[in-house]
Amino acid sequence: MKVDYSIYLNEALQIYGSQKKKSITKVAEILHKKHAVKTSFQTFRRGLSDNFKRINAVETAPRKISKRKKSTSKKTDANPFVLSAWNFKTGEMMDIDEYCEFYKLPRNDVKSYKLVSHTGTPFFNILFKENIEISKDLTEDYIANAVKKYIQPIKLPQPKKMESPLVDRLIYTDAHIGMTPNKDGFALYGGKWDEEELLQHLNETVAFIVSEQQGNKLIIDELGDFVDGWDGETVRKGHKLPQNMDNQQMFDVGLKFKVLLIDALVHYYSEIEVHNICEDNHAGAFGYVINAAFKNIVELKYKNVTVVNHRKFINHYFCGDHCFVISHGKDSHALKFGFKPHLDPKQIEKIDQYLKQNGIYKKADYIEFSKGDSHQMLFDYCTSDDFDYMNYPAYSPSSEWVQTNFKKGRSGFVLQHVNPHQNYKIVKPYFFTSQYANSTQKAS
Structure with missing residues (x-):
């Protein structure tokens, strides 16, 4: 038939x-x-x-059929x-x-x-729009198993209430997990940046925040380039990077860092609100994968922790009458140079248009534009009368390329104390001193 x-x-x-x-x-x-x-x-x-x-x-x-003998190739x-x-x-x-x-x-x-x-x-x-590529070594099963290692729901005692109207705000950026600052041992200033060094920075960060705590709520802003890249390149591709971790190691170490940070601080604050920038020029979609796993873990473990993963180039959130506009400063594909450390008229106009488009001038009395990328701490309160322009320092040491082309630089983070309803903001920078210790090389 x-x-x-x-x-x-x-x-x-x-x-x-x-x-x-x-x-x-x-x-x-x-x-x-x-x-x-x-x-x-x-x-x-x-x-x-x-x-x-x-x-x-x-x-x-239709095509013309060749008179040659047909190929028997597989x-x-x-x-x-x-x-x-x-x-x-x-x-x-x-x-x-x-x-x-x-x-x-x-x-x-x-x-x-x-x-x-x-x-x-x-x-x-x-x-x-949401197309996130997972390579052969970073499969969904691998991620799921890694996430399960950290999920242990915990009921916490209520932290001691502080009689203060202030909100604490931690800002860190450019952790570049997996980066090698001294690949061949002959970098200008040397340096070490691996899991051990990262966790040492984490311990110093937690100790400083706890010792300086002034509020019951903590906001954590991570401004992008959390990991150094994907398959030894930036997310933009075409830019090879010296790295000391593969994709799986960066995922494991990055996730461990973020979860441990919350585990250490959740006992001191009645509320923690986390904002992660996932649109940048080094981590891109890989950073989003890590932050998505992180969000699922900590929001399951703790009822007083919320995580917002931002996928646009510029984003914002409110804290009372304050608005914090956050961006890495450079994106994954369009902006080759991004926002500069020093504002120019073109950048002022770009920020101004964003503020108008989102009605922020009407909703907030005090506005800060927060960015990373430049690996420099430069706070500009004067160029614009409408907003503060804040460049935050890199959490990682300088790469070998930066050491050679610019300078040694300093790594650190910033802690703020903000009064949600007043023009009151205390800014406290913290700089690490360990990344260049014992890094001098003897000439052979």
């Missing part, structure tokens, strides 16, 4: 596209049983397989599967809406798309 395979192809494509392990045999088995096909399974499987190959192999435009046997944009029922090409509906793709998350029709099987090349 002759089988009309065209009536099964749309359903077959849908089943095939949903499989984790692609198998035409499995598709044939499902359809043969579901539709009680009268022909034998083996005949049906072969016929369906032949139709799959025809879909992927036939060009839409490449001709390959059958790379794509989600076909051809509608076999109507005999017409699907548009993007039909394509997403048919294959159950999130249409609202499509950032851009392009119809590709010259490869044999027409399909849409789609870029999604």
Whole structure:
């Protein structure tokens, strides 16, 4: 009995596209049983397989056939599967809406798309808004197992209430976990930056915050470039980086750092609010993956901790009559130079337009624009009458490139005490002194 395979192809494509392990045999088995096909399974499987190959192999435009002997290369046997944009029922090409509906793709998350029709099987090349690439070594199972290590719900005693209207605010940026500041041992100023050094900085950070605590609420702002890159490059690609950790190690160490910071401080504050910048030029989507895991862990463990992961280039939040506008200063793809340490008229206009667009002038009396990226601590209260422009120091030591092209630099963080309803803000910088200790090299 002759089988009309065209009536099964749309359903077959849908089943095939949903499989984790692609198998035409499995598709044939499902359809043969579901539709009680009268022909034998083996005949049906072969016929369906032949139709799959025809879909992927036939060009839409006719070509001249070469008189040369046909190649017997194994490449001709390959059958790379794509989600076909051809509608076999109507005999017409699907548009993007039909394509997403048919294959159950999130249409609202499509950032851009392009119809590709010259490869044999027409399909849409789609870029999604939330498209985060996970490499072979950083799989979803690996992340899930890493997260489970830290999830232990804890019921905390209520911290001692402080009679103070102030809110404490910790700002740190550019941790560059995984960076090697002294790859060959001959960097101008040397330096060491690994898990041991990072956790030493963490201990100093916690000790300083606890000793200087003045409020019942703590806001933590992490302004981007938390890890140094992905696969030895920045998220922009094309910029090779000397690193002392692979992707998995950076994920483990970065997640450990963030969770330990909350574990240490949650006993002292009745409320902790965390803001993470996930749009920058080094960490990008990788930073978001770490921060997403971090958010799930600490919000499950503690009822008094909230985490907001910001994915736009510029973001903001309010603390009473204060508005803190936060940005790394450079993004993952568009801005080559970003915000400078010193404001210029073009940057003032860009910030001003953001403040107007979001109605911040009407909602806040006091505005601070907070940024990282420059690895310099420069606080500008004068250039603009409308907002403070704050460059925060890097949490990591200077890279070998920065040491050679600029200067040794200093690493640290800043603690603020803010009165939510008054023009009152105390700024306390803290600088680390350990990263260049014992780093001098003897000439051979």
